[in-house]
Amino acid sequence: MYAQxxxxxxxxxxxxxxxxxxxxxxxARVDANEKIEPKDWMPEDYRKTLIRQIxxxxxxxxxxxxxxxNWITRAPTLERKAILLAKVQDEAGHGLYLYCAAETLGxxxxxLTEQLLSGKMKYSSIFNYPTLTWADMGAVGWLVDGAAIMxxxxxxxxxxxxxxxxxxRICKEESFHQRQGYDIMMKMAQGTPAQKKMAQxxxxxxxxxxxxxxxxxxxxxxxxxxxxxxxxxMNTNDELRQKFVDQTVPQAxxxxxxxxxxxxxxxxxxxxxxxxxxDWSEFxxxxxxxxxxxxxxxxxxxEAWAEGQWVRDAMLAHARKKAATKVAAE
Amino acid sequence: xxxxxxxxxxxxxxGDNTLILGHRVSEWCGHAPVLEEDIALANTALDLIGQTxxxxxxxGEVEGEGRDADKLAFHRDAWDFRNLLLVEMPNGxxxxxxxxxxxxxxWHTILLGRLMTSSEPRVAEIAEKASKEAAxxxxxxxxxxxxxxxxxxxxxxxxxxxxxxxxxxxxxxxVADAVDQAMAEEGIAPDxxxxxxxxxxxxxxxxKEATLIIPDSHFAHKGGRDGRMHSEHLGHxxxxxxxxxxxxxxxxx
Numbered sequence: 001m002y003a004q005x006x007x008x009x010x011x012x013x014x015x016x017x018x019x020x021x022x023x024x025x026x027x028a029r030v031d032a033n034e035k036i037e038p039k040d041w042m043p044e045d046y047r048k049t050l051i052r053q054i055x056x057x058x059x060x061x062x063x064x065x066x067x068x069x070n071w072i073t074r075a076p077t078l079e080r081k082a083i084l085l086a087k088v089q090d091e092a093g094h095g096l097y098l099y100c101a102a103e104t105l106g107x108x109x110x111x112l113t114e115q116l117l118s119g120k121m122k123y124s125s126i127f128n129y130p131t132l133t134w135a136d137m138g139a140v141g142w143l144v145d146g147a148a149i150m151x152x153x154x155x156x157x158x159x160x161x162x163x164x165x166x167x168x169r170i171c172k173e174e175s176f177h178q179r180q181g182y183d184i185m186m187k188m189a190q191g192t193p194a195q196k197k198m199a200q201x202x203x204x205x206x207x208x209x210x211x212x213x214x215x216x217x218x219x220x221x222x223x224x225x226x227x228x229x230x231x232x233x234m235n236t237n238d239e240l241r242q243k244f245v246d247q248t249v250p251q252a253x254x255x256x257x258x259x260x261x262x263x264x265x266x267x268x269x270x271x272x273x274x275x276x277x278x279d280w281s282e283f284x285x286x287x288x289x290x291x292x293x294x295x296x297x298x299x300x301x302x303e304a305w306a307e308g309q310w311v312r313d314a315m316l317a318h319a320r321k322k323a324a325t326k327v328a329a330e
Numbered sequence: 331x332x333x334x335x336x337x338x339x340x341x342x343x344x345g346d347n348t349l350i351l352g353h354r355v356s357e358w359c360g361h362a363p364v365l366e367e368d369i370a371l372a373n374t375a376l377d378l379i380g381q382t383x384x385x386x387x388x389x390g391e392v393e394g395e396g397r398d399a400d401k402l403a404f405h406r407d408a409w410d411f412r413n414l415l416l417v418e419m420p421n422g423x424x425x426x427x428x429x430x431x432x433x434x435x436x437w438h439t440i441l442l443g444r445l446m447t448s449s450e451p452r453v454a455e456i457a458e459k460a461s462k463e464a465a466x467x468x469x470x471x472x473x474x475x476x477x478x479x480x481x482x483x484x485x486x487x488x489x490x491x492x493x494x495x496x497x498x499x500x501x502x503x504x505v506a507d508a509v510d511q512a513m514a515e516e517g518i519a520p521d522x523x524x525x526x527x528x529x530x531x532x533x534x535x536x537x538k539e540a541t542l543i544i545p546d547s548h549f550a551h552k553g554g555r556d557g558r559m560h561s562e563h564l565g566h567x568x569x570x571x572x573x574x575x576x577x578x579x580x581x582x583x
Contacts, residue, residue, distance in 0.1 A: 062360075062365070065359060065360035065368070066360045069359035069360040069361075072356045072359055072375075073353060073356060073357060073570050073571060074570055074571070074573055074574055075574075076404075076574040076575055076581075076583040077400045077404075077575075077583050078349075078379055078382060078383050078386075078399055078400055078403055079383070079400075080583055081356075081379050082376055082379045082380055082383070085356060085359075085372050085375050085376040085379065086372075086376055088359055088360070088372055089369055089372035089373055089376065092365055092368045092369045092372065093369055095365055096365055096366070096369070099365070109365075134574055134583070184583075187582065187583060191581055191582060191583075192578065192580055192581045194578060194581070195578070195581050300360065300361065303361070304360070304361040304362065304363065305363075307363070307423070307424075308362065308363020308364060308367075308424065309363075310482070310484050310485055310488065311363035311364070311367075311424050311425070311478065311485070312363055312364060313481070313482050313484075313485070314477060314478045314481025314482045314484070314485030315477050315478070315481060316481075317481045317482045317485075318476070318477040318478070318480055318481040319477075321480065
């Protein structure tokens with residue numbers, strides 16, 4: 001899941017007394033774990049929030065091709081090149097499922113794309129960090145996909161049917177991505193001194209940005225409470241971040257790499273790791289467009305879209321000609 | 331030249347074509363005009379790299395000097411590459427990339443079809459697998475060439491320019507040398523010239539539907555498949571592709 005800081009539409013959770021009859025029926029269905037389908041009645045704010053969330057996730061898959069695409073032409077073996085190509089292809093496919101899920105809510109893929117390119121909609125902050133060495137392909141799979149899975153697994157049970165089904169498909173592929181990332185890290189961490197240095201450097205650079213992927217603490221947010229009541233958000237950001245840290249630290253230990261946090265300790269009483277918060281001012285800078293790669297990423301997408309205009313126009317024109325010929329023949 | 335030396339050369343030609351074209355196509359990753367094209371281009375590149383593993387893997391086996399597919403891909407210099415000049419040409423715009431793909435796929439599909447009856451079973455086996463993928467590539471690239479050729483005024487002009495630019499690189503596919511003669515005599519691979527009539531017929535059909543005009547010239551740039559003289563572009567491609575392997579020769583990835 002690559003959606004962060006999704007602004008939940010509306011004013012927060014309503015009590016049953018404040019709800020209309022339709023809203024009460026809707027909430028009862030959600031509470032009973034029934035799936036809401038596109039043609040069913042739904043509160044306008046539920047629809048709006050889902051469009052934001054699914055759209056941001058889709059955009060993240062699309063922009064997320066760029067940092068990994070950056071290494072396809074330099075992959076060190078044919079097998080690694082093939083695996084990376086397959087992975088980036090999967091990501092484009094995930095974007096496609098998600099745009100399709102969003103379309104069922106009444107927004108077209110082109111509209112969402114325009115909003116991404118104009119900066120009105122965001123994609124995950126993580127993709128505004130550069131991929132500088134081959135070990136970064138490992139770190140992205142291990143940490144970034146790992147963090148994404150934390151959120152996506154519970155979202156398989158989300159209340160909106162098309163979103164839930166997209167998540168089920170996506171989760172299957174993401175776990176393969178995470179494994180291949182970890183496999184690269186393992187080769188690097190057990191490799192030559194230079195490879196080990198690359199692996200540690202990748203962990204150093206990606207650790208905190210990965211923790212930021214879950215967004216700042218939202219345990220007291222009324223908006224999050226509403227999204228959780230609608231079951232389009234299944235856990236708080238802090239719960240997921242903690243789960244991620246608990247899962248990842250032993251993996252780093254196994255690799256012989258050091259998590260770049262002097263305060264990282266196992267807390268026997270809590271049964272969890274204590275860890276340092278990321279620098280949230282950096283996070284807000286990245287969201288505002290000041291991450292290391294924001295400008296380059298968005299420029300790449302804008303150029304691809306602008307330079308592809310003639311192709312899209314031509315395909316449409318050709319399809320129309322063919323349809324016209326068919327009609328004439330009938 | 332012994333049979334195995336000729337076979338090694340032939341296998342490098344097959345594998346280098348798919349390797350270099352796969353590399354070029356993968357350069358599009360994340361930059362295609364529509365999402366479906368991004369997926370299709372990555373898929374094409376993936377197929378081509380998979381075929382490279384098979385062809386170059388077999389090449390290393392036939393050579394018998396301990397070189398595997400990776401060694402051949404990442405540790406040879408430009409003059410040892412045996413790919414057609416066509417596939418090392420830069421991508422240009424999307425139209426040129428798809429035109430190059432079509433010109434290659436048409437030839438590749440016909441050749442693989444013939445190789446399925448090769449007297450060398452290992453060649454026939456790879457051809458069998460690759461031909462299914464190539465047939466799909468051809469279907470897609472031909473459809474796209476038709477849509478863009480017969481799309482708008484602008485797309486038509488771009489596709490005609492792409493064809494004009496790439497046409498001089500087509501002829502190299504059909505020129506035979508001693509390697510080809512040896513392969514043909516052994517029944518391993520067909521004489522390249524024998525593929526031309528089918529190729530011309532296929533091109534004629536698709537390009538006519540695309541409302542494009544095949545240049546009236548048979549001039550052919552040569553030097554890729556025998557390694558005598560590649561374009562300047564190949565060296566740059568290799569510096570990128572081979573960099574990690576060359577910079578860290580003692581590493582395993």
